[in-house]
Amino acid sequence: MKSQNGTNKIVQVFTIGYRIVSYSKVSSAIFGIAIQFLSIPTSAQVITRLPNTAPHGETLPTVEVMASQGREETDGTPQNGGNIFGSLTDNLRVTLDLSTRVTTQDGAKPAYQNVIGLDLHKVVSGERADWGTLNLQGYLTRIDNQLRHPPFFDGADDLEFVYRIFNFNFTRFGRGRLNVRVGHFEIPFGLEHLINTNGTLRDFMHGRNLGVKADWGTGINGIFPRWEYEVTISRGTGNRFFSGGGPYILAGRVGTPRDANLVVGISAFQGRVWNPGATRQWDARLESSAWSDFPEFGETERNSTLVRGLINRQRVGIDLQWYVRLYGLLAEVVYGQDSGPTGWRRQDVFNNLVELNRTNSDGRWTLYAQSRFFASASSNRWERTLISVGGVRYARDNHWALSMQYANDLTTSHERRGGALSSQVRYRF
């Protein structure tokens, strides 16, 4: 019965996915673009036509070069029409990404998350330089019984098209020191900025600390010999996009080179973030007089459920990674304040995370143990939450990744609440 229910859920995902593709303009457009990329013969030719003038002023014959996969005679005419962006399949990586996740909880039904998506990476190149990198990750995500879910899901059972990393990073000028990014990107703050946690069980503090993991906007980033940076301005609404209530995020991180054995960074965050999960606690204590502090909000906005989910938030943080042989020690300390238009109390916030991890020599196995501490204070009273997390990830090869994680929520000022065991299987074609 259980396996049949699981199979039915997978079929349900595909069925809904088919309907979405058929009737949704956005999804159809995205899948259409993907098929356009993929339908160009992959065994075909990638043509590189480079300048035909040698450095000493001699003129060399134009050379049409074919990639090692094929060969075709040409008449010297640029096959890409002289398009500085190259052919569509030049420097292209694209794959189908599937995953299924089950999370059990004490006293509650298991939560399911099934995901199917396309991961596309293309380096847009001219004749003598790369112009930038296009990274598109669109994932059709189905959740069932997931009581704790991101706010862009309409409930514990829902299907949404999730934009993960979905942006273009323009890198043509500046020798890597001044790049411009546009699209949907991870907020540059703390450990999460450096370590890929897209679609993985292993996670850090973005969700609970900032309220938004990735957002729509633009920013600049760059790499110098001894440090690197990214600063962005974005909408503040995460996977959704709306302007009511004036949401925004201004965030940035500066740090030492990310591949060193000791990495240190500082981050700052200022914004009005859509985070209804955090503002829910204040709805019950709504005081009408508090709105006088925010005269820009009219009657309609005050009654808007979206606006009521906005929270003013400031954060500063320090992050550290220290690697010794097969072990890694990660830490992040954050201080800030929260307040809101349905607000009222300004809360001081103090969050931190510590992780110890170990990999094996070929990097297939990763074990990690985390401690996540969240504290907020109002009226001189601190409320604290301590969550301990332990997990393992096994990447068998370039396709499979198996993960398991146990998170135990220990709220120190209340009774022990129990834990959640999550398992995930992921396959990339």
Next chain:
Amino acid sequence: MLSQRKNLTLPCLWGVMLIAVFCCPTPATAQAFCALRDPVRTIYEMFPNASSYRSLVRTVDSDARDAVGVELDIQLHHAELGQHTMYVPFDDDTPLGLVQVRAERSRWGLVEIVWALGLDLTVHDLRFQRCRSPSRAVITETAFRSALIGKDIRQLEAMLSTDRSRLNLLDIAPEDEPLAVTIVTSGLKTLATSTAVWQEDIALLRELAGVAP
């Protein structure tokens, strides 16, 4: 409802399989593509005259593995197959060399080595991008690194013993020798795969730079 679900399931599955088939020629990694990073800092350190660089993404497939096997009698691991990037730094219109990043297994985890090659396929320079080994200083010390610079594939091969487990002619501390052997072996594979996969690109770049073939 059940019959309606059956009617839609097959087209769904067919659509997914179609996408999967088209996706097959571009082997993925277990990590998302957003984790890919260009060795920007190292490229401009090793080629300080470079004003830009261009990426050339090609597939290291079974044919390339066979070619490397013939050239070196080394079998590439299946995890080493897939799409890889060669970076070509340019000084305006002039290609300056080639850059590749290779990940090698070592006792203390994966070591990522950035190889800079000349257009004549000799070693121009090398740096660690990531190395957790306590022996990492071996590559930064002048003697070992200098010994590799300027070597072609045969000269690198001569630096290793017949069974490729030890170094010849170099005075390396015993505890550092395994990492040093890994580095030299990595250099051999870099040169061999460059020839096997990027041969035609390199020929064009040589013409542009006025380097003899």
